[in-house]
Amino acid sequence: MTVDDHPVFRGGVGAMLDTQGDMQLVAEASTGREAVDLFKVHRPQITLMDLRLPDISGLHALELIRQDFPDARVIVLTTYKGDAQALGALKAGACGYLLKSMLCTHMLDTIRAVHAGQRRIPPEIASEIAEHAGYDALTLREIEVLRCVAAGNANKMIADQLSIKEETVKGHVKNVLSKLGANDRTHAVTIAIRRGFLELH
Template identity: 60%
Template sequence: MTSKDANIRILVVDDHPMLREGLCGMIAGQPDMTLVAEAETGEQALRAYRTHTPDITLMDVQMPGMNGIDAITAIRAEFPTARIIVLTTYKGDAQALRAIKAGASGYLLKSMLRKELVETIRGVHAGRRRIAADIAAELAEHVADDELTAREREVLSRVAAGNANKEVAAQMGISEETVKTHMKNVLTKLSARDRTHAVVVAMRRGIIDL
């Protein structure tokens, strides 16, 4: 049995109490792991990290306020060696790429937690990168795609919220022609047939969320 001091110290971040409870239960059942703190928002995660400096942080992506990717960026800005494993419901390659660029060391679908969480924690703690096979396949499929610019993502998000080009133009303080140009680029980059298809593709890949 490993001593408590030598255990992998873990911070759990998720806004769903039931999932946090499940994660904490899994950690409690491992002789080489110790739960040091829980958080339900990105802001709480940053404060908890400063207080406890855990070995591993399990980070949800979709949270109110500061989301998981912003929290990873903030934590890594202060603690460049932080080892963070993203937990998500979404297979989207764009979201995965943003998390990895922000500094995530692991990326797991929540549907895989029971089978893969414990070994992923041990692997990342040992200095390895762990990305679920489904996610790696999505990343490989889109590796040569042109990324949407921040402006294109914003236009598409507003379109997804049900706004016509004229309304998007007014909201963003740009011309309707510029909105049309951005949408034309979006359709090309996403290989989408029309606006609705572009929204569906972008949401599936984690490029935007509503």
């Protein structure tokens, strides 16, 4: 099953699968909720799931599917190389992780490997995860504060928006800089986007 909100992309993946004698596309979903519903009906052996979907995220859809079907084999598709996204997907139970730019060269091999019970992560993402393995992950609150920083807000405005004290905001910013190894707020935002903690909309 393919899960992606772009029909052209789903069509391209379907066309590649059609050329393979040992693969068959049983369902296509354009949203996360549709993916959860279609999974229950078709029980695909492999699901290719985009992380960015219009309703719920691919990560949430993956979690919902695996609640009912713990053996579900899901390969996450993304345009992001960041380790935070990859780690989140792997913790949620993804068996594979593919960058959309690699589909032509690695998709079929990855599907076969995951079907055979292996896990597949591209080397550049694996090295990104390894590089940051010693660092503490950002908390949800720290990510919220960083999102406000990225929007250009000063500490006082962030404190008002999140209904916390300005001192607390300063503490969170300090923790974020330390965890990301950033020199200043702008540097922290740049790192967070590269590693997938923040998304650019």
